Amino acid sequence: MLDTKILVIDDDPGVTDFLKHHFESEGYKVRTAPNGVEGLTFFKIYEPDIVILDLVMPKKDGWQVCREIREISAKPIIILSAKSDTFDKVLALELGADDFVTKPFEIKELSARVKAVLRRTLSNVKAPKDEVVRFDNMEISLQKYELRLMGKSIDLPPKELELLYFLASNYNRVFTRDQLLDKVWGFDYLGDSRTVDVHVKRLREKLDGVSPKWTIKTVWGVGYKFDVTQ
Numbered sequence: 001m002l003d004t005k006i007l008v009i010d011d012d013p014g015v016t017d018f019l020k021h022h023f024e025s026e027g028y029k030v031r032t033a034p035n036g037v038e039g040l041t042f043f044k045i046y047e048p049d050i051v052i053l054d055l056v057m058p059k060k061d062g063w064q065v066c067r068e069i070r071e072i073s074a075k076p077i078i079i080l081s082a083k084s085d086t087f088d089k090v091l092a093l094e095l096g097a098d099d100f101v102t103k104p105f106e107i108k109e110l111s112a113r114v115k116a117v118l119r120r121t122l123s124n125v126k127a128p129k130d131e132v133v134r135f136d137n138m139e140i141s142l143q144k145y146e147l148r149l150m151g152k153s154i155d156l157p158p159k160e161l162e163l164l165y166f167l168a169s170n171y172n173r174v175f176t177r178d179q180l181l182d183k184v185w186g187f188d189y190l191g192d193s194r195t196v197d198v199h200v201k202r203l204r205e206k207l208d209g210v211s212p213k214w215t216i217k218t219v220w221g222v223g224y225k226f227d228v229t230q
Contacts, residue, residue: 003029004028004049004118005047005050006028006050007032007033007039007046007050008031008033008051009038009039009062010053011057013034015080015103031046035059035060036057036059036060036065039053039060040065040068040069050114050118052114053065053077053078053080054079054081055088056081067096070095074158076098077097078097078098078099078101078110078114079092079099079100079101080101080110081100081102082103084102088100089194093198096158096159098159099113101113119186133168135168135211137150137210137211140161140165140168142161142165150210160199162184163199163200164203166180166184167180167225167226174219174222175225177196180223181195196223196224200216204216213229214227214228215227
């Protein structure tokens with residue numbers, strides 16, 4: 001992880017100082033920001049490899065920061081927050097966060113999650129896939145991280161695109177949620193299977209009405225498949 005840059009955005013100086021000290025001791029380069037506005041400014045200037053982001057902050061909250069980062073970058077985001085409701089976790093994933101860690105946290109767990117997310121990200125960078133998957137009214141390029149529906153480019157968070165690409169590349173094959181976590185998020189992902197359900201729900205909303213020839217189908221008691229009927 002030499003020269004890997006982490007940006008910590010949190011209004012609690014006790015948290016930012018602690019994380020800066022810990023991750024720098026592990027060989028990372030760390031920059032901190034005390035609020036969402038400065039966090040976005042530092043993100044554009046510092047160009048970090050990963051962001052650790054609080055949700056409740058002054059000036060601009062973590063929800064908005066996550067949304068604005070996703071508009072310009074696919075760099076991984078780990079939410080670190082005292083908010084622990086399922087709604088908050090689901091919303092964070094829908095906005096494009098890669099993981100969610102609840103405060104109070106164990107630093108060993110957070111460190112493991114950072115390393116896991118970075119391994120997946122760096123793996124994708126080193127070995128990009130240039131194959132384009134095409135079905136009726138849909139085209140997916142993983143190398144360009146681009147989805148086109150009926151000829152128009154559609155904004156899609158990275159994990160949603162990767163999930164759609166994987167399912168479409170293996171059409172008519174059923175995968176369990178755990179298999180999808182393994183294949184798309186990585187075997188060392190520490191989240192739970194609800195992550196898959198959230199991403200499938202969001203994909204279905206965006207793909208609704210595009211074509212009658214394919215769909216993401218729920219196979220009850222098993223998982224999901226990209227079902228091609230014609």
